[in-house]
Amino acid sequence: MSERGNPGRERRDDAGRLDPVDVLAMAERALAHAERGGATEAEALVTVDDARLTRFANSEIHQNVAESDAQLNLRIVVGRRVGVASSNRLDDEGLRRLAETAGAIARNSEELEDWGGLPEPTPIEELPAAYSEATARATPEVRADGVRAVIAAADAAGVVSYGSFSTATEAIAVANSKGIRAIQRRTGSQLLTVAMAPDGGSGYASAAAVDVGGIDATAIGREAAAKARSTSNPVAVDPGDWPVVLEEYAVVDLLSMLGYMGFSALAVQEERSFAEPGRKVGSELVTIIDDGKDPATLPMAFDYEGVGKQRVPLIERGICREVVYDAQTAARAGRTSTGHGLPAPNPYGPFPLNMTMSAGSTSRDELIGGLERGLLVTRFHYTNPVHPKLAIVTGMTRDGTFLVEDGRIVGPVRNLRFTQSYLAALAGTSAVSRERRTLRGDFGGVVVPAIRVDSWTFTGSTEH
Amino acid sequence: MRDLTHRALDTAAQLGATYADVRVVRRREESIAIKSGKVEGVASGESEGFGLRVLVDGAWGFASSSRLTAAEADRVAGDAVRIARASATALRNRVRLDDRPPAHGTYETPIDEDPFSVALETKIGLLLAADAAAGKPRGVSFTETRYDARREWKAFAATDGSYTEQTLTHVGAGVEANAIEGDEHQRRSYPDADGGPFKAAGFEFVRSLNLADHAEGLGEEAVALLSAPQCPAGRFTVILDPSQLYMQVHESCGHPSELDRVYGTEASYAGTSFLTTDKLADGFRYGSDLIDIVADATAPGGMGTFGWDDEGVAAASVPIVREGIFVGYLTSRETAPRIGRQSGGAMRADGWNRIPLIRMTNLNLLPKPGMSLDEIVADTDDGFYLASNRSWSIDDRRLNFQFATELAYEIKNGKKGRLFKNPTYTGITYEFWRSCDAVGDERSYVMLGTPNCGKGEPGQGASVGHACSGARFRNVQMGVGKW
Numbered sequence: 001m002s003e004r005g006n007p008g009r010e011r012r013d014d015a016g017r018l019d020p021v022d023v024l025a026m027a028e029r030a031l032a033h034a035e036r037g038g039a040t041e042a043e044a045l046v047t048v049d050d051a052r053l054t055r056f057a058n059s060e061i062h063q064n065v066a067e068s069d070a071q072l073n074l075r076i077v078v079g080r081r082v083g084v085a086s087s088n089r090l091d092d093e094g095l096r097r098l099a100e101t102a103g104a105i106a107r108n109s110e111e112l113e114d115w116g117g118l119p120e121p122t123p124i125e126e127l128p129a130a131y132s133e134a135t136a137r138a139t140p141e142v143r144a145d146g147v148r149a150v151i152a153a154a155d156a157a158g159v160v161s162y163g164s165f166s167t168a169t170e171a172i173a174v175a176n177s178k179g180i181r182a183i184q185r186r187t188g189s190q191l192l193t194v195a196m197a198p199d200g201g202s203g204y205a206s207a208a209a210v211d212v213g214g215i216d217a218t219a220i221g222r223e224a225a226a227k228a229r230s231t232s233n234p235v236a237v238d239p240g241d242w243p244v245v246l247e248e249y250a251v252v253d254l255l256s257m258l259g260y261m262g263f264s265a266l267a268v269q270e271e272r273s274f275a276e277p278g279r280k281v282g283s284e285l286v287t288i289i290d291d292g293k294d295p296a297t298l299p300m301a302f303d304y305e306g307v308g309k310q311r312v313p314l315i316e317r318g319i320c321r322e323v324v325y326d327a328q329t330a331a332r333a334g335r336t337s338t339g340h341g342l343p344a345p346n347p348y349g350p351f352p353l354n355m356t357m358s359a360g361s362t363s364r365d366e367l368i369g370g371l372e373r374g375l376l377v378t379r380f381h382y383t384n385p386v387h388p389k390l391a392i393v394t395g396m397t398r399d400g401t402f403l404v405e406d407g408r409i410v411g412p413v414r415n416l417r418f419t420q421s422y423l424a425a426l427a428g429t430s431a432v433s434r435e436r437r438t439l440r441g442d443f444g445g446v447v448v449p450a451i452r453v454d455s456w457t458f459t460g461s462t463e464h
Numbered sequence: 465m466r467d468l469t470h471r472a473l474d475t476a477a478q479l480g481a482t483y484a485d486v487r488v489v490r491r492r493e494e495s496i497a498i499k500s501g502k503v504e505g506v507a508s509g510e511s512e513g514f515g516l517r518v519l520v521d522g523a524w525g526f527a528s529s530s531r532l533t534a535a536e537a538d539r540v541a542g543d544a545v546r547i548a549r550a551s552a553t554a555l556r557n558r559v560r561l562d563d564r565p566p567a568h569g570t571y572e573t574p575i576d577e578d579p580f581s582v583a584l585e586t587k588i589g590l591l592l593a594a595d596a597a598a599g600k601p602r603g604v605s606f607t608e609t610r611y612d613a614r615r616e617w618k619a620f621a622a623t624d625g626s627y628t629e630q631t632l633t634h635v636g637a638g639v640e641a642n643a644i645e646g647d648e649h650q651r652r653s654y655p656d657a658d659g660g661p662f663k664a665a666g667f668e669f670v671r672s673l674n675l676a677d678h679a680e681g682l683g684e685e686a687v688a689l690l691s692a693p694q695c696p697a698g699r700f701t702v703i704l705d706p707s708q709l710y711m712q713v714h715e716s717c718g719h720p721s722e723l724d725r726v727y728g729t730e731a732s733y734a735g736t737s738f739l740t741t742d743k744l745a746d747g748f749r750y751g752s753d754l755i756d757i758v759a760d761a762t763a764p765g766g767m768g769t770f771g772w773d774d775e776g777v778a779a780a781s782v783p784i785v786r787e788g789i790f791v792g793y794l795t796s797r798e799t800a801p802r803i804g805r806q807s808g809g810a811m812r813a814d815g816w817n818r819i820p821l822i823r824m825t826n827l828n829l830l831p832k833p834g835m836s837l838d839e840i841v842a843d844t845d846d847g848f849y850l851a852s853n854r855s856w857s858i859d860d861r862r863l864n865f866q867f868a869t870e871l872a873y874e875i876k877n878g879k880k881g882r883l884f885k886n887p888t889y890t891g892i893t894y895e896f897w898r899s900c901d902a903v904g905d906e907r908s909y910v911m912l913g914t915p916n917c918g919k920g921e922p923g924q925g926a927s928v929g930h931a932c933s934g935a936r937f938r939n940v941q942m943g944v945g946k947w
């Protein structure tokens with residue numbers, strides 16, 4: 001049998017998780033190997049994951065998984081040449097080989113003329129709100145209990161449930177040759193469900209939280225089940241320009257896509273972003289901020305380069321303000337990183353992982369009540385940019401689309417395809433709900449309200 | 465490695481598993497990214513671990529770890545069995561697997577030149593030359609050139625005595641030119657967008673692409689697209705180049721034929737499928753008589769080619785659509801018996817820490833003797849020729865799709881003419897495939913594919929192959945949205 005590593009050297013709990021102190025020590029050992037190998041700068045990023053997910057379909061658990069992994073990403077700089085290597089072989093021999101590989105890559109790479117150097121240490125706040133022992137200790141039985149609560153709500157409504165319930169613990173440590181020593185533990189939990197009614201209806205609900213105890217499985221199950229019942233036998237409506245109310249689940253996609261297409265300094269530097277400081281892109285009701293320290297998101301104290309997270313206003317009252325930076329894009333711009341770096345090498349540039357959209361003053365009922373004739377959209381499906389610079393995106397509605405007339409929901413409609421500029425949607429935002437939800441976006445925790453948009457371009461329809 | 469696999473299986477059986485399988489996986493990756501003449505990133509990665517799947521009381525459990533020790537095998541087995549018992553508390557139908565003979569043997573991707581043995585400076589030099597050529601024309605804003613290689617070694621063992629070892633090697637490379645003016649951003653790529661295409665092959669495939677020879681034309685086309693007219697809206701005859709047709713096959717043929725989607729087990733994430741099992745029984749007309757689609761895990765060079773799937777089912781070629789009629793699904797040992805069939809061997813896992821799911825292998829649209837792709841163009845009086853995918857989207861039952869390509873050429877009287885920018889087209893899957901009236905012959909049949917097909921929770925990527933030769937479709941809705 002293959003026996004590797006020095007298990008006696010590391011402290012692990014009964015689930016096999018590494019002690020955080022050892023995670024940082026591992027990063028420092030990797031740095032020492034790098035420096036012995038001639039690195040002029042070096043950075044070690046260690047991520048230790050314990051992730052568990054219980055999945056259900058047809059009102060039964062059909063997949064139920066767990067993983068335990070620890071990975072080290074080593075960035076070695078020789079002069080202006082950079083090499084990156086990663087591995088989950090983390091014994092001393094593995095770390096030595098990793099340093100050799102990263103060093104060899106660096107020495108064989110071209111010089112980066114605009115290399116700005118690894119980041120310097122920055123203040124990093126303790127974020128106790130980022131970690132929940134209840135989530136870290138969540139058992140398969142805890143997740144099964146939650147799933148059974150969702151199924152019970154579906155059974156009571158005469159619908160069938162599908163979904164997943166996940167709990168995860170992540171320890172991240174960053175050490176670099178400039179003196180950065182950063183360690184944090186985070187947890188996250190998400191429950192999502194799609195309910196399907198026998199006559200074609202479907203509904204969706206989800207929640208995300210640092211603490212698994214903050215997720216009300218019964219409420220999530222009831223919300224999706226009720227929506228599935230209310231979307232049975234949908235009727236077709238013509239595509240075209242419609243006023244819409246977008247529920248929070250749909251608004252998440254706006255933020256994720258805008259983050260992907262425009263809020264990154266790299267996108268700005270490559271002139272493929274819509275974002276320009278001072279440019280008006282949204283109505284006065286639209287304020288979007290990235291704040292890794294906001295406990296309402298799934299918070300992060302620092303980024304994957306070990307730089308403390310800064311609060312970055314992206315859009316304030318409809319006006320573009322700033323974008324997010326990592327060390328390299330900051331160096332090009334002659335400023336400091338905002339703490340939004342991803343693991344190296346990173347051709348995608350920095351990314352806002354904790355976006356929030358400010359609440360408005362309108363109740364959910366008033367959002368719908370303000371529609372003379374329009375559509376209420378629960379969420380979007382399979383969205384993709386068609387024209388990134390204009391932020392034109394196509395996608396489908398899914399799991400609950402309704403016709404609204406004279407401020408009241410008339411009934412369900414078949415799903416529609418849209419081809420819509422998300423910037424134009426921000427400009428056309430005429431009301432924002434005062435309630436918000438914490439949800440998981442494509443890349444992190446997002447806090448969003450529901451919104452009313454005066455015109456949304458639907459370009460096709462489907463059969464359900 | 466057999467010691468570890470036996471230990472995990474034995475412990476699982478002792479704890480009550482009626483069936484178990486385990487995969488030990490070592491994955492090695494290398495990537496090089498060039499941007500506008502600068503080496504932006506060179507990275508090497510490796511990951512290893514094992515994943516154990518168990519059936520207890522008719523329910524599944526799975527646990528995995530990166531620590532390859534006997535003690536960890538015992539801990540993971542205990543975890544997997546406990547998880548399965550938790551699954552059994554919300555179970556309505558016990559899992560039953562089809563019978564298959566125990567799997568034994570080895571498989572290795574045939575390669576001529578080991579991509580991990582080629583000197584880094586050789587690879588970088590080849591990419592820099594291509595990148596420089598792409599950026600040469602005046603007006604190019606930035607260029608990107610990319611190379612990726614992956615090797616995966618894996619051992620599979622199961623409580624029925626199966627034991628296989630496989631080594632799969634995939635490589636890919638591509639170059640693109642971007643031109644930006646005002647709000648207009650145009651891109652041209654070769655041979656495929658996002659650093660593709662990829663193949664199951666050695667470095668000889670990268671050399672065969674001749675990236676630098678094709679790159680300069682890309683820059684010229686990207687710049688030309690900035691001032692090209694907007695592609696018109698309306699119903700037109702459309703010819704899809706293989707660089708777009710493979711994505712059409714992927715989204716509107718591949719995913720809906722996954723039997724787990726049909727049974728709802730992906731409903732909460734990617735969705736379900738319009739290809740319900742009654743359509744199999746009824747001989748549903750999926751496309752025109754010209755449409756023959758197979759899921760072929762034996763196709764040379766395809767990223768979905770292997771010896772056995774991750775349930776130990778031997779690689780096979782499975783008909784999906786024959787002469788336009790829907791005849792089969794991508795299946796697993798759990799789903800195939802429900803339609804009275806044996807597994808077609810489509811269960812694939814993304815590394816050691818994920819369970820196998822039904823995934824495409826090489827989903828190929830077979831060529832049709834008769835006309836080459838050029839001859840199809842010559843046979844077309846009026847229409848558009850669309851190439852290189854830029855955007856894709858399809859609904860949760862895989863019916864309403866919309867694609868954008870990098871460019872369109874107008875076809876008039878059998879000849880390609882004016883260049884148009886921002887082409888889009890949309891339709892309903894079966895209506896679109898029924899409108900196909902020409903499929904290219906062997907001369908343009910090429911193996912393409914995507915290395916990052918997403919599915920499942922937690923998310924998994926899959927490398928899938930698609931061979932096709934180009935095809936013509938009538939009365940297609942083009943020009944969607946406001947620009």
